[in-house]
Amino acid sequence: MKRLTATAARTSRAVFRFEPRDRVAAGNQLLLCGIVAVLFVGGMTAGTLARPGLFSLSALGVGVGGIAALAVPWTRLPAGWVAAVPILDVFAIAGMRLSDPPGGLGLLWAFPAMWLASLGRAGLIVSCTLIPGLYWVVLLMGPGPAFTPATLLLPLVIVAISAAGYGSARRFAAQRDLLDAQAARLAFARAAAVRQEQLVSEVLDTVDFGVVRLSVGGDIVYENDAVGRFSNAIPGLHAASVRTVLLAEDGRTPMDAFDHPLARVRRGETFEDVVVWSTDADGRRSALSFTARRLIDHRGADSGAVVVARDVTAEREALRARDDLVASVSHELRTPLTSVLGYLELALDEEGLSERARRYLDTALGSGERLLAIVADILSASRSSRNSVESTVSARETDVVEIVRASAVSLTPLAADRVIKLSVTGADRATAFADPGRLRQVVDNLLGNAIKFNRDGGSVHLDVDTDGHRTVITVTDTGIGIAEEDRERVFERFFRASDDVGGNGLGLAISHDIVTAHEGSLTVTSEPGVGSTFRVELPVHAPEEVTQ
Incomplete structure (x- = not known):
């Protein structure tokens, strides 16, 4: 009995882990009680017993078992004690079989057999030995023949039922253990996810830039604390947001809420460093820089977007102050420089100058002209709008081949000093809708850089091509090249990829602005140590002619 109790306890813990043992005991026993009650009433009424x-x-023994199943708190007792109820049923059914041998009441042993088998290996052994043993004892006590081939049928059925019940209980217990393990892993993963979410939220709440997480449908599912400081500059973020005046990056052009970065993200766009100015009711201006990225889930499908908003008011004001200062200084320098150059030219026109004095004046005049060109570049780059006086273009049909060849001729002496070979190829005639003076400035800048950043004995190749709609100028050199991390910044003002060669970092920025003003494009490809290729693409016809 102790072995039975210990084994039944181990198995019962697996079987009844999620459902109280008292409820299982009541369910098993009450079903048997109901069948016995029907047989008792029917037999007593018909008088066939x-x-x-x-x-x-x-x-009555079966009924006592039913009362015990309902009254005893089996969950509080050791698990093996519940086996007492089906064992009591086995003996009670043996008495009923003895009271009415032809009635087939031995079939009721199937109920306690399944119950005992579900309690574990010990219960299986008890079921397979106790029930067949009692059956044969009842046969010996009966009036008919003791053993026939048919007497083996019921014991075999009981053994089969017990084995099936034992196997089902084992599978059920294994499934319960698996579910327990999966539930434990799920709980652990959920706890880890909650901790990770809390950590990420705490980190994001400490930064000074706003982070907004949008669902696929555009609903806001997360925002950090910093977003509250910017909410007035983001229309539609909160229902109670104060209405403010929104301006584009230039700080002057009104912006419709439809074009706001948040609205663009909800339409599925991605972008970087889009600046929006806002003015509140008190007239205070602030600038926010927005960057948006789409999110992809593990299946490769769109799962929403993240928007990062950063306050760049101080940076933009500093840049504007710098540009204003540079513009002011450039204006102040240009006037006296122009006067100095004029007087130097007058001095060179004087007769009777010695060769030595003339050489000095020529040197001073050349240096002054270069200084005036630098001042002009700085003044042009300091303008925040390409529509300023220094950046305006007067486009017309222009012979690009003539401009490229003239630029090559003028810079040939500079290339010859370093034994750099210049070559021009391409179409004999190619036109573009461009300002000749501005286009010459672009070609001079690109060709000058190709020579400046080249190696001694290298080469520079210029090519002009056209398809009747777009004209392309390419300038290829065999110079030092541009590092990958610097290529995206070469067109920024005051940026210099190399400090080994002189310059103010404005030539490419001005060239890019000029080409953009022509509705064209200026791009670069480069390999460090091999060389660089700059590509200028310009329209052949005026924009209104293209639309017509």
Whole structure:
């Protein structure tokens, strides 16, 4: 019995882990009680019971088992104690079988057999030995023949039912253990995810830039604390947001809420460093820089977007102050420089100058002209709008081949000093809708850089091509090249990829602005140590002619 109790306890813990043992005991026993009650009432009413007293006593035993199943708190007792109820049923059914041998009441042993088998290996052994043993004892006590081939049928059925119940209980217990393990892993993963979410939220709440997470439908599912400081500059973020005046990056052009970065993200766009100015009711101006990225889930599908908003008011004001200062200084320098150059030219026109004095004046005049060109570049780059006086273009049909060849001729002496070979190829005639003076400035800048950043004995190749709609100028050199991390910044003002060669970092920025003003494009490809290729693409016809 101790072995049975210990084994049944181990198995029962797996079987009844999620459902109280008292409920299982009641369910198993009450079903048997109901069947016995029907048989008792039917047999007593019909008077077919051979020994009604013994049957009544046996039925009473089953009823006692039912009362015990309902009254005893099996969950609080050791698990093996519940086996007492089906064992009591086995003996009670033996009494009913003895009271009415022809009635087939031995079939009721199937109920306690399944119950005992579900309690574990010990219960299986008890079921397979106790029930067949009692059956044969009942046969010996009966009036008919003791053993026939048919007497083996019921024990075999009981053994089969017990084995099936034992196997089902084992599978059920294994499934429960698997579910427990999966539930534990799921709980651990959920706890880890919650901790990770809390950590990420705490980190994001400490930064000074706003982070907004949008769902696929455009709803806001997360925002950090910093977003609250910017909400007035983001229309539609909060229902209670104060209405403010929104301006584009230039700080002057009104912006519709439809074009706001948040609205663009909800339409599925991605972008970087889009600046929006806002003015509140008190007239205070602030600038926000927006960057948006789409999110992809593990299946490769769109799962929403993240928008990062950063306050760049101080940076933009500093840049504007710098440009204003540079413009002011450039204006102040250009006037006296122009006067100095004029007087130097007058001095060179004087007769009777010695060769030495003339050489000095020529040197001073050349240096002054270069200084005036630098001042002009700085003044042009300091303008925030390409529509300023220094950046305006007067486009017309222009012979690009002539401009490229003239630029090559003028810079040939500079290339010859370093034994750099210049070559021009391409179409004999190619036109573009461009300002000749501005286009010459672009070609001079690109060709000058190709020579400046080249190696001694290298080469520079210029090519002009056209398809009737777009004209392309390419300038290829065999110079030092541009590092990958610097290529995206070469067109920024005051940026210099190399400090080994002189310059103010404005030539490419001005060239890019000029080409953009022509509705064209200026791009670069480069390999460090091999060389660089700059590509200028310009329209052949005026924009209104293209639309027509």
